[in-house]
């Protein structure tokens with residue numbers, strides 16, 4: 001397999017990145033972040049989620065955010081919907097794609113969405129059917145494909161099992177997520193290979209958190225298998241409220257820097273992306289969690 005010459009990045013910063021922030025981030029700030037990401041050339045942005053505001057208060061402004069975004073043609077705006085209630089709410093805001101989110105780990109499924117893996121598939125099935133009937137694309141996030149904060153290591157067979165269930169209900173493409181960032185390159189490759197038993201390469205994306213500093217290596221390992229879609233988070237924002245200790249996704253800036261250096265096209269303007277990262281980091285009162293952004297900002301400052 002040759003390394004892909006083009007890569008599509010889905011920035012999940014506004015959703016995965018901000019969902020775990022303790023202090024409220026106003027809708028206007030989230031909207032401005034989405035605007036800056038699309039101006040930097042991101043063609044896919046995960047904007048928000050339609051989940052219980054008691055479980056994830058930070059995403060309670062989903063309608064305001066989706067309504068406030070001035071959409072750019074050619075950009076795909078996706079949102080998370082765990083059940084029909086969430087899907088019906090999302091439908092009002094016309095997302096291009098909805099994301100159902102399951103887990104390869106039973107314990108994480110219970111903690112995150114309050115049901116077993118089998119029950120989650122029963123909940124997702126009518127959501128997928130309704131979305132496809134409405135002409136909305138459907139992605140499936142597969143959490144804990146390498147390790148789980150409650151169960152430890154996850155075998156590739158369990159990833160294949162979940163991928164098969166999602167395929168069976170009509171989910172069009174899937175994310176192989178290392179939710180807590182414990183994965184290393186071979187383990188990530190095994191999880192991807194397990195997914196490829198059910199999904200074509202074009203329909204598989206990598207979603208790597210950087211808790212142990214492995215996310216760029218894992219991205220390269222996925223590229224070596226031909227994967228060319230990745231979820232990343234501007235300024236390395238993020239973490240899941242139900243995965244204690246897990247840090248944000250790999251920073252979009254770091255992935256773009258690596259890919260540019262490898263001659264791989266992303267269509268993203270790194271300078272504008274760094275500015276988007278500085279914008280949200282300034283609001284949060286911290287520095288961007290991206291080595292490439294830090295280095296390039298230092299260089300700019302002379």
Ligand SMILES: CC(C)(COP(=O)([O-])OP(=O)([O-])OC[C@H]1O[C@@H](n2cnc3c(N)ncnc32)[C@H](O)[C@@H]1OP(=O)([O-])[O-])[C@@H](O)C(=O)NCCC(=O)NCCSC(=O)C[C@@](C)(O)CC(=O)[O-]
Pocket residue numbers: 016019049050051052053055056082083085086087101112113114141142143144177178179180207239240241242
């Ligand atoms: C899934 C539920 C809702 C089930 O939660 P539940 O308590 O089992 O649901 P329920 O059907 O029994 O309803 C309980 C209450 O929630 C309300 N409710 C029910 N559904 C909705 C909805 N869609 N939107 C708004 N409200 C909702 C419902 O109306 C009711 O309200 P009450 O009568 O108590 O006032 C809950 O567990 C939940 O919201 N969990 C949050 C999950 C979440 O957002 N996790 C973080 C995202 S996943 C992630 O980050 C991983 C990922 C994707 O990035 C990939 C990776 O790295 O692994």
